[in-house]
Amino acid sequence: MAFNTGLSGLRAAQVDLDVTGNNIANASTVGFKSSRAQFGDLYANGFLSSGSNPVGDGVTVQDIQQQFGQGNxxxxxxxxxxxxxxxxxxxxxxxxxxxxxxxxxxxxxxxxxxxxxxxxxxxxxxxxxxxxxxxxxxxxxxxxxxxxPRRTTNLLTDVNLDSRESVLEQRIRSWDDLTVDQFADGESITFDVNGQLNEVTFDSTDSVDDIVNKLQSVSGVNASASTSFAVGDMAGADFGSFELYVGDETSPRAIDLDGVSDVDELAAKIRQQSDNSISADVTDGGELVITHNSGESLNVQYDDTGGTPVFDETEQGVVSITTDRSVTDMESSVTAIEDAYVGGDVEPVNAFNPEDQRTYNHATSTTIYDSLGNSHELTQFFVKEPSPGNGVGESQWSVYMEIDGELVGGTDEDPYTATFSESGELKSIRDQNGDVSSLGEIVIDDWVPKDPNGDPNGAEGPPALGPGEEVPSPIPEDGEYGSAFVVDLSDSTQYGAAFGVNDQQQNGYTTGRxxxxxxxxxxxxxxxxxxxxxxxxxxxxxxxxxxxxxxxxxxxxxxxxxxxxxxxxxxxxxxxxxxxxxxxxxxESNVDLSEELVNLIIAQRNYQANAKTIETSDAVTQTIINLR
Known part of the structure; x- marks a missing residue:
């Protein structure tokens, strides 16, 4: 029986050595979990009893249990x-x-x-x-x-517009210049300047200076007069065979043409021999233009003894009107100019110009993408406007949109109007049709993506909208609405702080590897x-x-x-x-090498000890065999 007990111990010790050796071998194996041999003793048991003094039958390997503890x-x-x-x-x-x-x-x-x-x-x-x-x-x-690539469909712009900015000077010119001979007694022009009516009445005896001075009496209005006469193309004229008279209507002065051989020398002679109010210039096309800088009547007489008919022409002065305030309307009682002025559109002289920083207060740019993944530069311009409440309660800014140097969103004709509350928060945005969005969104649905040469680049263009159909927000990305996208200004503010871009995000991008x-x-x-x-x-x-x-x-x-x-x-x-x-x-493996090396020593000692049990049993058995 001692032989079997020792053999079971040898087998158990061998298994222990095998498990420990396997753990050591996999000490560097990623994800490996160490194992542990679990042993149990053996006893011979009968059906009724195991005896009062049972002796064990050795050891057995009950299980090889894996340790699923976390590794480093x-x-x-x-x-x-x-x-x-x-x-x-x-x-x-x-x-x-x-x-x-x-x-x-x-x-x-x-x-x-x-x-x-x-x-x-x-x-x-x-x-x-x-x-x-x-x-x-x-x-x-x-x-x-x-x-x-993914086209841009939504752009979030969070900016602060500086409320301390002043309204930019906005000079507005009338539809056309006024000729001074059209005025009669009692005729007048009425200017509506920021809601203030200003009427200017004329007399038939008014000189050009009188007309200019009366117009300039209106606050913020500037007027000037000049008279220009285009003599015509004189390249090839025989300057030694004609006479030229230039001056006012009653006493034009003869110009000494001695030594004149071309039209440039002729213009120089006119400037030298006339008073400071008369000038002469030659256009790029060779045309001679004579100007009276004070707006008085200009008389030009031209007598070509070589056969050209005598030319005698008198031009009346022309008055130009400008103002540094916004002229919302202009009416005239002058019958001759009624149709030309009443109900017409005023023409801004220094209107918004993306290339002139003096015509806008703030600007910010970002990159957007068309359906082909081509990048384009979108610039937003902000222009402060006069407050609708005379500075109390609300503030207004005009918003212009430009892509690659071309105004979009209809802002080439009329900007969007952003209204801010007295607390500096955005209240609404009004479009060119007068429709108001309380969400602070601007829909750009007229953009045609173009290449650097200014030609359409083949990407999706403006959507074809049916009657009553509008571009939704947010815009779906299935291509149904072409190049249309939404600019979201809802988080924008107008505080007394420097202009700053707090956030600007768009959802488009070009192709990528x-x-x-x-x-x-x-x-x-x-x-x-x-x-x-x-x-x-x-x-x-x-x-x-x-x-x-x-x-x-x-x-x-x-x-x-x-x-x-x-x-x-x-x-x-x-x-x-x-x-x-x-x-x-x-x-890493959760094997603890230090522990395993100690276990290796223990397993070796157990193996040696069980081998000694077998050796001792063999010696005892040999003694019995040797009995005589």
Missing amino acids: ISFTDNGLDMAIDGDGFFVLSDGGETRYSRAGEFGIDKDGFVVNNQNMKVQGYQADADGNISGVRGDMQIQTDNLA LSGLDVSDEGVIFARYTNGQSNELGQVALATFQNTDGLSPVGDTAWVETFESGQPVIGKPGTGTLGSIAASSVE
Whole structure:
């Protein structure tokens, strides 16, 4: 019996050595879990009793139990390496067979599937084209195709407009210049300047100076007069065979043409021999233009003795009117000019000009994209306007939009009007039709994307809207509304602080190539592209079991489900009892080498001791055999 007892001890010690050696051998195996041999003693028992003084029959190996304690997490240079911090196993598909592992050394195969070193496919939840992760589990696959461009449909602009800014000087000119010979006694012109009516009455005896002075008597109105006469193209004229007289209507002065050989010399002679009020210039086309700078009547006589008829012409002065205030209306009682002025549109002299910084208070630019992924520069201009309440209660700003140097949104004809409350918050935006949006949105639906040469570049253009149809907000990204997009100014303010852009975001981008992969704590795999975008590709799945010790190891640091383990509970990392994911990391083996080396010494000693038991039993048996 001692032989059997010693043999059982030798077998147990050998198993202990094997388990300890296996642990030591896998001390550097990623995701490896150490094992421990568990022993139990043996007794011979009868049906009724085991005796009053039973002697044991040795030892047996009851179980080789794996220790699923957490291993250390170390960082790597592979973006797809993952370590589980907490409970759970990666779910792997090996040709249809499901396996579970803690080893997260993953890569991509030739078909884009996420696999481990044994080409087992990692299981997870795929994402759709918009990055929405579904609940359907399958093989994780990375799309390596270029990221298709996305047109801009919504632009958020959060700016602060400086309330301390003053209204810019806005000089407005009348529809046409006024000729001084059209006025009779009692005729008048009425200016409506910011709601203030100013009437100017004329007499038939008014000189040009009288007319100018009367107009300038209106606050903010400036007037000037000049008289121009185009003699015509004189290139090829014989300057030695004619006479020229220039001056006022009653006494024009003869111009000495001695030495004149071309039209430029003729213009110089006129300037030299006339008073300071008369000038002469030559246009690029060679035409001689004589001007009376004070607006008096100008008489020009031209006598060509070489056969050209005598030319005698008198021109009347023309008055130009400008004002540094906004002229909202202009009426005239002058019958001759009634049709030309009443009801017409005033012409801004220094109207908004994107190329002239003096015509707007603030501006900000951002990049937007068309349906082909071409970038375009959108600039928003803000011009402070006179307050509708004389500075009390509300403030108004005009908003202009320009893309690649071309005004859009109808702002080439009329801007949008943004109204701010007394607390500096945006109340509404009014469009050119008078429609008011309390949401602070501007819809741009007339933009034609163009190339650097100014020609349409083939991208989607303005939407074809039916009767009563409007562009919705937010705009869907299915291409139904062409190049239309919404500018959201709802967060903009008007405080007594410097102009600043607090936030500006748009949802478009150009095409991009895959440049890298990232993994979040929830196991979501993100693709990084060269255009600065990132896209969710999927999320890895983790599994947990009621009895982890019941899993059966099958090699390659993997386990399979057994009856004892129970069925797996599969979910997303960080949910339920499942642990989180550490990206660019792996879980090291949980083998403690110091402990295993001590166990190795103990197993060796146990083996030697059991061998000694067998040796002693052999000696005793030999003694009995030698009895005579």
